[in-house]
Amino acid sequence: MSLVLGLAVAVAGAASAREVDSVCKTADELMMSPVTLKHVKMARAQGKPVRILVIGSGSTAGAGVSRPDRAYPARLESWLRDEWGQANAVVTTSAKAGQTAEQMSPQLGSLLKESRPTLMIWQTGTVDALRSVDLDDFGTALVQGIRLAMAAGTDVILMNPQFGSNVLRLRSIQPYLDYLYQVARAEDAMLFARYAIMQEWVESGRLNLAKTAKAEQDRIADQAHDCLGQLLARMIATHAQ
Amino acid sequence: MRDLRLDFFRGIALAFIFLNHIPGNIASKLSTRDYGFSDATEIFVYISGYTAVIAYGSVMRRSGLLVAGARILHRVWQLYVAHIFLFVVFTAQIAYVATRFDNPLFSEEMNVARFMNEPHVNLIQALLLKFKPSNMDVLPLYIALLFGFLPILFLLTRAPRLTLGISVVLYVLAIRFRWNLPGYPEGESWVFNPFCWQLMFVLGAWAGLRRDVMQRLAPYGRPLLILSIAYLLFALFVATSWRVAWLEGMVPPFLERWMYPISKPNMDILRLAHFFALAYLAVRLVGPESRMLQNPVAQAFIQSGRHSLQVFCMGVFLSFTGHFILVEINGSNSSQIVVSLGGLLLMWSVAVVLDWYKLASERRSAAQAVGVPERAAGVSRDA
Numbered sequence: 001m002s003l004v005l006g007l008a009v010a011v012a013g014a015a016s017a018r019e020v021d022s023v024c025k026t027a028d029e030l031m032m033s034p035v036t037l038k039h040v041k042m043a044r045a046q047g048k049p050v051r052i053l054v055i056g057s058g059s060t061a062g063a064g065v066s067r068p069d070r071a072y073p074a075r076l077e078s079w080l081r082d083e084w085g086q087a088n089a090v091v092t093t094s095a096k097a098g099q100t101a102e103q104m105s106p107q108l109g110s111l112l113k114e115s116r117p118t119l120m121i122w123q124t125g126t127v128d129a130l131r132s133v134d135l136d137d138f139g140t141a142l143v144q145g146i147r148l149a150m151a152a153g154t155d156v157i158l159m160n161p162q163f164g165s166n167v168l169r170l171r172s173i174q175p176y177l178d179y180l181y182q183v184a185r186a187e188d189a190m191l192f193a194r195y196a197i198m199q200e201w202v203e204s205g206r207l208n209l210a211k212t213a214k215a216e217q218d219r220i221a222d223q224a225h226d227c228l229g230q231l232l233a234r235m236i237a238t239h240a241q
Numbered sequence: 242m243r244d245l246r247l248d249f250f251r252g253i254a255l256a257f258i259f260l261n262h263i264p265g266n267i268a269s270k271l272s273t274r275d276y277g278f279s280d281a282t283e284i285f286v287y288i289s290g291y292t293a294v295i296a297y298g299s300v301m302r303r304s305g306l307l308v309a310g311a312r313i314l315h316r317v318w319q320l321y322v323a324h325i326f327l328f329v330v331f332t333a334q335i336a337y338v339a340t341r342f343d344n345p346l347f348s349e350e351m352n353v354a355r356f357m358n359e360p361h362v363n364l365i366q367a368l369l370l371k372f373k374p375s376n377m378d379v380l381p382l383y384i385a386l387l388f389g390f391l392p393i394l395f396l397l398t399r400a401p402r403l404t405l406g407i408s409v410v411l412y413v414l415a416i417r418f419r420w421n422l423p424g425y426p427e428g429e430s431w432v433f434n435p436f437c438w439q440l441m442f443v444l445g446a447w448a449g450l451r452r453d454v455m456q457r458l459a460p461y462g463r464p465l466l467i468l469s470i471a472y473l474l475f476a477l478f479v480a481t482s483w484r485v486a487w488l489e490g491m492v493p494p495f496l497e498r499w500m501y502p503i504s505k506p507n508m509d510i511l512r513l514a515h516f517f518a519l520a521y522l523a524v525r526l527v528g529p530e531s532r533m534l535q536n537p538v539a540q541a542f543i544q545s546g547r548h549s550l551q552v553f554c555m556g557v558f559l560s561f562t563g564h565f566i567l568v569e570i571n572g573s574n575s576s577q578i579v580v581s582l583g584g585l586l587l588m589w590s591v592a593v594v595l596d597w598y599k600l601a602s603e604r605r606s607a608a609q610a611v612g613v614p615e616r617a618a619g620v621s622r623d624a
């Protein structure tokens with residue numbers, strides 16, 4: 001099925017892409033960014049494959065999903081392949097639960113050298129907010145990581161924490177969200193506003209976080225990750241034109 | 242001469258702190274936080290410096306350095322006890338939340354929280370002022386500032402400009418060399434860096450000592466007003482750009498690179514400037530004898546500001562309760578408004594009860610003439 005779709009899109013030519021599933025839809029503003037993904041754009045223009053490195057903590061490792069290939073990085077790869085062609089999108093993931101930005105920062109250098117990605121998606125801030133990591137240290141780690149990636153010829157997308165956790169409500173998460181936003185703006189990186197996106201889903205009732213049967217919980221988690229993958233794919237494709 | 246505005250603005254700051262303490266509270270839009278760079282913390286710290294110098298300066302003049310020092314320490318002890326009380330409330334809340342169901346999507350969040358939730362360890366760290374129950378808790382900062390206040394007070398009365406200079410230098414060096422006090426867990430530091438925030442406290446104290454800042458600024462009234470309004474509008478524009486996507490692109494990149502991130506722990510200069518622009522405007526609009534201060538709502542704020550410590554503690558406690566209600570019972574917008582209003586009224590009622598008690602006990606000891614001049618001063622006896 002995806003092969004047929006891939007061919008169809010390739011035949012149809014460039015940018016016109018299909019709509020995001022209605023259950024995943026989010027406000028247009030949350031999908032907007034003044035940043036253009038220059039390296040992704042160049043790779044697309046030259047017909048080269050886009051290599052994406054996703055670095056993150058628990059949610060990137062697939063917390064809550066029923067199978068590893070249902071986590072959002074795998075779904076991102078699947079959606080991009082549908083859109084750009086099987087060989088044109090490769091996603092590698094490096095994720096470990098419980099890591100702060102400062103802990104992920106030293107690994108960036110070697111990861112970037114190993115996979116030479118066109119785009120790096122850095123999901124962080126969750127553990128930092130929970131542990132009340134020093135805000136300025138958090139900011140510095142972000143800035144250093146972004147600059148390292150950009151110097152290596154890699155576009156950067158920052159992804160902020162998930163919305164909906166009861167324990168996270170008790171910690172003051174806003175300063176970390178603010179820093180992710182502000183550092184992204186200052187360093188010309190893109191921000192994927194997962195927190196706001198999920199908040200809208202929860203408040204509109206589309207994402208049900210209440211206690212239900214295990215099978216239903218699996219389905220909900222899988223759908224949430226799939227939607228995030230879709231939205232990411234959409235945002236990448238739109239800002240690489 | 243009593244300046245009701247001190248208590249008025251402090252009462253407002255306490256209201257903002259309460260509203261902002263409840264996560265996802267629509268009423269927090271009433272606070273200044275979303276419309277600029279500074280928030281209730283700046284207001285609170287500045288006014289505290291101002292009232293500290295009034296309260297303890299007079300003690301120092303009347304009874305000497307030692308007695309003033311003892312009074313300050315006594316107050317620090319009260320603040321410390323309040324901090325431990327808030328820690329207990331927080332621990333109860335965390336323990337409760339840990340039992341609630343969290344979707345498996347958040348297994349990492351739960352694990353990290355569980356790992357950090359060791360009440361016996363956290364208690365010791367809280368006693369050492371390293372573990373902060375809430376990241377918005379200004380109490381440990383206040384404790385640190387007041388604890389070191391006696392030398393500041395002494396120096397300010399002898400050499401105000403030198404003291405101010407030292408304060409500014411400390412602020413700059415702390416930012417440059419990343420000075421801060423140790424927090425918990427290991428490797429973390431204070432959410433409100435005392436080495437940086439002391440500047441706001443000292444500025445308040447310096448202004449409290451002079452009492453004539455506005456008169457001295459009067460000749461420059463026009464340009465200062467224009468400057469303040471311009472800066473406030475600029476800050477409003479930037480703060481709104483964080484929330485409204487189409488404004489985002491209008492902030493020039495060079496400005497973003499220079500401004501961001503705007504540090505709250507280190508009291509970023511943008512925040513400092515924003516507070517003073519706001520304060521200047523507020524003080525121009527609301528004169529010391531202003532009729533605005535007569536209306537019942539303003540009187541309620543003034544009353545609350547007079548008993549700031551008790552009202553603050555009640556506020557933090559109620560924010561936990563309010564959050565509980567919103568999560569367990571009803572989290573709708575109208576529920577948030579009801580909880581906010583109810584909380585504010587309860588906070589005010591604490592001040593009412595305290596005033597009533599004070600009046601009742603004063604009537605009983607009316608024969609003693611010694612205490613009268615202090616009470617007539619109108620400002621609360623402790624800062």
